[in-house]
Amino acid sequence: MNSMIIAGLLLVLLGLSYQTGWSKGRGLSAANSGVNVHSRPQYHAARVAIWTLVPALVILALWMAFGPGITRGYIVSQIPVDILTALDQGGLTATIQRIGALASGYGVAGEIQPFEQSAADALRNFQTITFLAMIAAAAGLAILALLYARSRISPRLRARNDVEVVITTLLIFCSAVAIMTTIGIVLSLASEALRFFSFINPVDFFFGTVWNPSFSTTATQDYGDYGLLPLLTGTLWVAAIASLVAVPIGLMTAIYLSQYAPRRVRAVIKPVIEILAGIPTIVYGFFALVTVGPFLAGVGNVIGVDISATSALTAGLVMGIMIIPFISSLSDDILNQVPLAMRDGSYGLGATQSETIRNVLLPAALPGIVGAFLLAVSRAIGETMIVVLAAGNSPVLRGTPLEPISTITVSIVNQLTGDSDFAGPQSLVAFALGLTLFVITLLLNIVALYIVRRFREQYE
Amino acid sequence: MTDQTAPAAKQPTQRTLQIRASLRRRHLSEQIFRIMGIIAICAALGFVALLFTDVLRKGIPAFHQATLHLDITFDPEIIGVDPAPVQIAGQSAADFNAAQLAWQRNVAMLNWNNVITAAMTEAAPEGFEIDSRALLAIPETNARHVVREAFVADPSLLGQTHRFDLLASANVDNWVKGNIDRSLDDSRQQLPADTRGLVDILVENGTITQDFAWGLFTNVDSRAAPASAGLAGAFMGSLYMMLVVIVLAVPIGVASAIYLEEFAPKSRLTDLIEVNINNLAAVPSIVFGLLGAAVFINFFGLPRSAPLVGGLVLTLMTLPTIIIATRAALQAVSPALRQAALGLGASKTQMVFHHVLPVTFPSILTATIIGVAQALGETAPLLLIGMNAFVASIPGSPVDQATALPVQIFLWQGNENRNFFEARTSAAIMVLLGLMILLNAVAIFLRTRLERRA
Incomplete structure (x- = not known):
């Protein structure tokens, strides 16, 4: 009313x-x-x-x-x-x-x-x-x-000038929203993480090897253990397996599409592969949980290796599929930016197409491809739903990817879901984890963007 | 030279043999390399195909559901309530309303399962011995509500027989579809042996058929009656969030792109904003969820589980996508257009808003739709702002409790009734993917159409 x-x-x-x-x-x-x-x-x-x-x-x-x-x-x-x-x-x-x-x-x-x-x-x-x-x-x-x-x-x-001043002010205000978002992220993560560190010693957090938050009452003052390392190794396992899947497939796809494929084949295949980037991650998670996991466990049975249905392998494999288009699109762009003169020079000396690609194009494009790889890895580290569903949620330090693990993102979801007051370290730890995640992905992105930019300038 | 090579052609020298061998090797490795490329592409395409066929194979059966066609008699002896009150002359509206409410309470207090049991016994073949608990395992538990509501809406049904299409329970649906191994012994079956026998008979005589599952689209989520769980609530929640995203992200995103591209002086600050936007585009989505939980819910005290908060979080997430795409579109506009506008005396603002922006409209529209499609499928940040709460109603406004389509998928895949909900989840995924494909198709259609015109 x-x-x-x-x-x-x-x-x-x-x-x-x-x-x-x-x-x-x-x-x-x-x-x-x-x-x-x-x-x-x-x-x-x-x-x-x-x-x-x-x-x-x-x-x-x-x-x-x-x-x-x-x-x-x-x-x-x-x-x-x-x-x-x-x-x-x-x-x-x-x-x-x-x-x-x-x-x-x-x-x-x-x-x-x-x-x-x-x-x-x-x-x-x-x-x-x-x-x-x-x-x-x-x-x-x-x-x-x-x-x-x-x-x-x-x-x-001068009414028009007055109105234009107002419009420009509004535009400035709008572009400040992006800055405000970053400031908001940094401030909220940092302040809540600081509150977390008032409960738990940062050394115990960053170098602890046991992750076992206890949800017992605060009366005993026993908050449990908040060691980051089991989560970090889990995250790295998944990212490593995802890269092992995505880099060869993505790179070879990019090479074939940019160097061998006729224009019309390329025009069809490229968008189809990019569909993989548009599928919601919850769909990948479900696919990993109900199809890939049981399949891998069955394969493990046949070859006599004990593979858990929800494991770093399952999550990593499916995440690898997800980041194929990131690697292939970026590598494709970068291969196309290598000057034609280098390629033609190699052909002129009698090299075959594959020799040219391996010995001339790839070394020339290497920095750019490394940048693409880092961007894809940062995407894999920050990915949540696939690991929530398919990684098994078992925050234990492990030396094999065949068993259930847990990651930073999974623990954020577990610690914060269904909790509205940020009073104890049980929920505040999500912000410390979020800050860690933010810093890792930010560094990866900055390095990757720097490498890609340097690469572009080299050939301009 | 010719003197020397002519005999060599007949009698290959050691050197030529070497070169031929090495050429063969090099061509072989060329072939292998090419085949590796084809294998990689086939693998990538295979993954796309596998994912879609897997979802389709699991999801399509869920669009048909075992439905029970029952003749239900509103037997006055079983129902035993007075006829619905009629407004008598001289009775005040308030009195009539009170009488109406009292009657409805009486109706609600009835055990409507008796009505259903009677109808089921009627439908069972002559002399089929079955106790009422085993009988009631066939219709879904919401059947009595459906029948009761029909009676409240039309009290004249008393004494009449009316045909109802009721959903069969999830276990019956599994049994009918063959998702349960029929050879398992009784202790491992979810349905009693009598019930299973009766269900087979009812399927035989056409009382239970596989009908299109409209409930999947029109019902809300339900825990007590899993067979009636639907996507209507989640769909409305997603719709409200997308409205918030469109209302906020598009104007703000386009405005900041315009400022950065057309007005901003080249300075340290604008460089910083540019780097910042590029980095923001790569921040993991779950971090936006943390931001939403800390700032929108804890600091500003906005309600949890509300599509408004979800929409705000998704807005911040889609903003970089829209800004980057709009800037690319603005950069692509020919400088001649700007110079012509400025040359004719337009101010900078007029040049941008009257001449440059209309040309970029198709690209901005496409970027917006793609950004919205991305936001539609996002799950992780919504879990942190409480949108994974169980909500059994359709949200009436953006501040009501709600869930969203991808979160509904997350909730359903965790349901204990695995057999039933695996198909249900796949069906929900098909709906979500269908919406996203639709949005992308609209984007492509509009782009080609508008660009042709421009």
Whole structure:
């Protein structure tokens, strides 16, 4: 209801101000024949609209920011002093919530005390009055601003420039969102991770070999063990197996498509392979869990090796499939950037196509391919759903990829799912893990992008 | 020279033999290399084919579900409630409403399983001995709600017989589809022997048939009645999230791309923003989930499990994709267009918004759709902001509790009733992939169409 009134008010103000600006702006050239009018009418209209809406929006924002606090203060002032002094912090919050619920007409559980009823009645009046006052203030201020902006309209007024300044400011504001996101990530991860390190010694975290968070009550002060190494080795196992699958297949695919395949074959096969990059990772996870895992376990049975259905091998294999297109697309681009002269020189000396590729193209493209490889590895390290479903969730240091493992991302999901307050190290550890993950992938990306950029500059 | 080579052609020298041998070896290795390339491509294509056939093979059966066609008699003796109240002349609306509610409560208090048991006994062949518990294992547990709601909606059914299409329970569905090994002994079967026998008879006489599973699309998730679990709630949750993404990510992404490409002075700061956006595109999605949990839920106090928060997190995730694509599109616009606009006296803002931006519209649209498709399939960050809670209702607004399609897949694959939910999960995956393929097809269609026009 209230939000509808506010939306309606803003719409009316918008229409009114735009129309006012438009008609006065249009009238300018007619009224002052012979004078060059600087801006076209729609700029005058937009300028007046901006002048009108900004004060109204500021008032609304102030109300949203401070309204709840003022309301709370009012409720507290309505509670009789003797009751107020008897209440502790939790009781006070509960009473305020009861009064708020009474005032909104929802009703509350249990006996309604007389002071609660009277406070709720007063609160209802107070809320109506403050809301109306706020609306009146917003509308009044907007009208004043409208009149002022209208009075300034003249042929010489540079309305277009004013509007463009506002547009540019908005654009700057939007590009700040990306920066704010990064700052938000770093700050939230770092602050929560610091809180985690106030419980657990960083040395125990980064160099501990046992991962065993205990969910027992904090009364015993025993939080369990939070050693990163089992998770890190699990992550590395999966990433290594994924690279072993993806690098040969991806690289050979890129070589064949860029050097051998006719144009039409390439035009069909390349998008089909890139489908692999677009499939949601939960689908890969399900595929790994119900198809690849049992298949690998069966193969293990036949050849006499004990392979667990959910293991680093299963997850790594499927993740390898997922990152094939990253390697093949990037390598393809990079192979195409190697100057033709190098290739032709090699042919001229009598080398076969494969000799040219192996001895000339690949060494020349190597830095770029390494960059592509690092990007793919960073993608594999940060991947979550495949390992959540198919890696087995067993955070133990292991020397073989054939057994269940756990990774950094899996533990983040396990520790934070279903937990809303970040009071103990059990959930805070997710942020320390997230920070570790963020730093690892960031470093890999920076190095990879640097290598790729250097490679490009070399041949430009 | 000719004098020397002519005899050599007849009688190959040691040297020529060596060269021939080495050529043969080199050509062989050329062949091997080429074949390795083909093998690699076949492997990659094989993976695509394997993945899709696997999902299709598992998922297609779930689109048909064992359905029970029962003639249910609303026998007044079993139901035994008074007829529904009728508004008498002079009765106030409030009194009538109260009478109505009292009647509905009576109806709800009834054991509607009795009605179903009676109908099932009727449908069973003459003289088939079976106790009511074994009988009630056949219809899904929500059958009594379906029948009750039909009665509440139309109280005149009392005393009449009406044909209902009820879902059979998950175990019956498994049995009918042959997902359970029939040779297992009783202790390892989920259904009692009597029930299995009756189900076979009912399939024989057409009372149980495999009908198209509309419930998969129209129902919400359900734990008590797994056979009726559907995707409607998850679909609405995903829809709300995508709306939030489109409303926020597209304007912000396009605006920041415009600023960085057209207005920003070349400075340290803009370099920093550029590096930052490239890195943001490569940040693991789960880190965005941590950001959402810490900032949106803990700091700003937004509700958990709400599509609004999910949409915000996915917005931040898709933003780099849209910014990078829009910048590429802006860079591709011919400088002649800009210079012509500026030359005719347009301001920089007018040049960008009136002339450059419309040309890039197809590319921006494509990038947006691809970004949205990516966001649609994202799961990990949603788990951290509580969207994996069990929600048995269709969300009415973006701040209601909801789940999302990929999260529903995650929840279903973990269901204990493996036999039934493996197919159900694959079907949900088919729906998700279908939506994503549709979005991509729309993107390709629009791009080719708009580009032809431009």
